[in-house]
Amino acid sequence: xxxxxxxxxxxxxxxxxVQRRQYxxxxxxxxxxxxxxxxxxxxxxxNLETLMGKYGEEGDQLxxxxxxxxxxxxxxxxxxxxxxENVLAGKSSKDLTERALRYDLTIPFARYVAMNHGxxxxxxxxxxxxxxxxxxxxxxxxxxxxxxxxxxxVGSSSLQNETELVLLYAAVFQALQLPITLKLNNRxxxxxxxxxxxGPEWMVPISVAIDKLDKIGWEKVAAELENKGLPAAAxxxxxxxLSISGNNAQKATAMRALLGSEAQAETGLxxxxxxxxxxxxxxxNTTVELDFTLARGLNYYTGTIFxxxxxxxxxxxxxxxxxxxxxxxLFGVPNLPGVGISFGVDRIxxxxxxxxxxxxxxxxxxxxxxxxxxxxxxxxxxxxMQTLRAAGIATELFHEQQxxxxxFRYAExxxxxxxxxxxxxxxxxxxxxxxxxxxxxxxxxxxxxLLLFFQQRAENPxx
RNA sequence: GAGGGCGUAGCUCAGUAGGUUAGAGCGACAGUUUGUGGCACUGUAGGUCGUGGGUUCGAAACCCAUCGUUCUCCCCA
Numbered sequence: 001x002x003x004x005x006x007x008x009x010x011x012x013x014x015x016x017x018v019q020r021r022q023y024x025x026x027x028x029x030x031x032x033x034x035x036x037x038x039x040x041x042x043x044x045x046x047n048l049e050t051l052m053g054k055y056g057e058e059g060d061q062l063x064x065x066x067x068x069x070x071x072x073x074x075x076x077x078x079x080x081x082x083x084x085e086n087v088l089a090g091k092s093s094k095d096l097t098e099r100a101l102r103y104d105l106t107i108p109f110a111r112y113v114a115m116n117h118g119x120x121x122x123x124x125x126x127x128x129x130x131x132x133x134x135x136x137x138x139x140x141x142x143x144x145x146x147x148x149x150x151x152x153x154v155g156s157s158s159l160q161n162e163t164e165l166v167l168l169y170a171a172v173f174q175a176l177q178l179p180i181t182l183k184l185n186n187r188x189x190x191x192x193x194x195x196x197x198x199g200p201e202w203m204v205p206i207s208v209a210i211d212k213l214d215k216i217g218w219e220k221v222a223a224e225l226e227n228k229g230l231p232a233a234a235x236x237x238x239x240x241x242l243s244i245s246g247n248n249a250q251k252a253t254a255m256r257a258l259l260g261s262e263a264q265a266e267t268g269l270x271x272x273x274x275x276x277x278x279x280x281x282x283x284x285n286t287t288v289e290l291d292f293t294l295a296r297g298l299n300y301y302t303g304t305i306f307x308x309x310x311x312x313x314x315x316x317x318x319x320x321x322x323x324x325x326x327x328x329x330l331f332g333v334p335n336l337p338g339v340g341i342s343f344g345v346d347r348i349x350x351x352x353x354x355x356x357x358x359x360x361x362x363x364x365x366x367x368x369x370x371x372x373x374x375x376x377x378x379x380x381x382x383x384x385m386q387t388l389r390a391a392g393i394a395t396e397l398f399h400e401q402q403x404x405x406x407x408f409r410y411a412e413x414x415x416x417x418x419x420x421x422x423x424x425x426x427x428x429x430x431x432x433x434x435x436x437x438x439x440x441x442x443x444x445x446x447x448x449x450l451l452l453f454f455q456q457r458a459e460n461p462x463x
Numbered sequence: 464g465a466g467g468g469c470g471u472a473g474c475u476c477a478g479u480a481g482g483u484u485a486g487a488g489c490g491a492c493a494g495u496u497u498g499u500g501g502c503a504c505u506g507u508a509g510g511u512c513g514u515g516g517g518u519u520c521g522a523a524a525c526c527c528a529u530c531g532u533u534c535u536c537c538c539c540a
Binding site: 005008056058059061062104132134136137138139140141142143146147148208296316317318319320342343344345346347348371373402403404405406407408409411412419421423424425433435437440442 | 464497498499501531532533534535537538539540
């Protein structure tokens, strides 16, 4: 027998980790719901054709495909072989694989909306918290199975939606006490830049290159663009574009000076300014800045784009999103514009771990451990325990009669804050000894008082 | 897809000019006479040195392959 192991890039989550992850999930869910989003869940797998071609060439290769069942069936053997030939030739074949694991939450959402648009109330606001899978090579902050938390609004072009998403981001990260920078840009500004640099076909290469600015520096960005055949004059223009700095107002002014003659640029800038003006009074101390180098890979974005970076940590983005004009058009339902954002929970976890931002109280689960001090005593303890449990207080009874030492150590290891001693004396008196393990103090108590004690403690955890 | 680092006890790691029965700390378990834990002391268990080849009188150590893991690039959350 070989040692058991996990598939590359996947993880088990032990108790403490799950509790911390739940803390993040619950915070995000709560904010989603207070902003009027409703939950949606979709299957782990989709038809392969639903996913293919939606994430660009690179994306297609990162989709986990599921091998069809029944390939060994003799009746289908010839077709299976032919299918394999196809796959070896770099094509996909339904005879070999027709399903794939979910790659993100946006495309399945688009598929859902396209299938159900007759029944939905628009604008439709949904949130979705589920794992996705990518056949990527794992490294820091990158896994093959990870969770996304998405919120999207479809069926509305109103910029108010963007404003709400900015505030939603601010609310979540303030609740988590995680300092972030929320970056905003608009694809229309990038499109205008591409227009002045040779035409729309330059949009993607230029976006990809300038997105790396802070990582590789201007020299390499310029080299990459030159390599792709962009004229020197255009590169000079991009250099000016990237040199724009200052506060948000100054950046917008500078951008108008550079690209103001392009109608698209003016539209994009006006949109950004509207969002900033609407959201600013409510975003508290969150840092929100225009970043014209922000491009984001997904090519279905058409307007505003968002990205969240954690402050004080070396980590890729921990969230992002943007506006798309026609997401469901891919599935035959045109004219449904929308805007959405996503939280990268696994990265948020890593960042919070690094910055030690998790509340210490998350680890406490069981509140009280009854010592097992004999059959009769345990039977009585069981009665008390069930009463406490019925009141919602997490309680355990030690599993067998053992010396105190053992039972104390069990409580310590599980970080149980209180133990109840119910031995022969207590049995006779109808009271237990309640001991606070961190303080070492103890006192006698009846069942009523014990219940009261924990109910009050639940309301005021600082005690 | 390309390129590095690292695989020794449950965990963190020592251990190389190749040389006896491979070590430590932490953890686990047991005990220091069974109604009060954390500390301390004593003892016990636990290792095909990732795997398979090769070089050698002799390999945890050197070489090759392979698997796993981790990081960087590409791309992304």
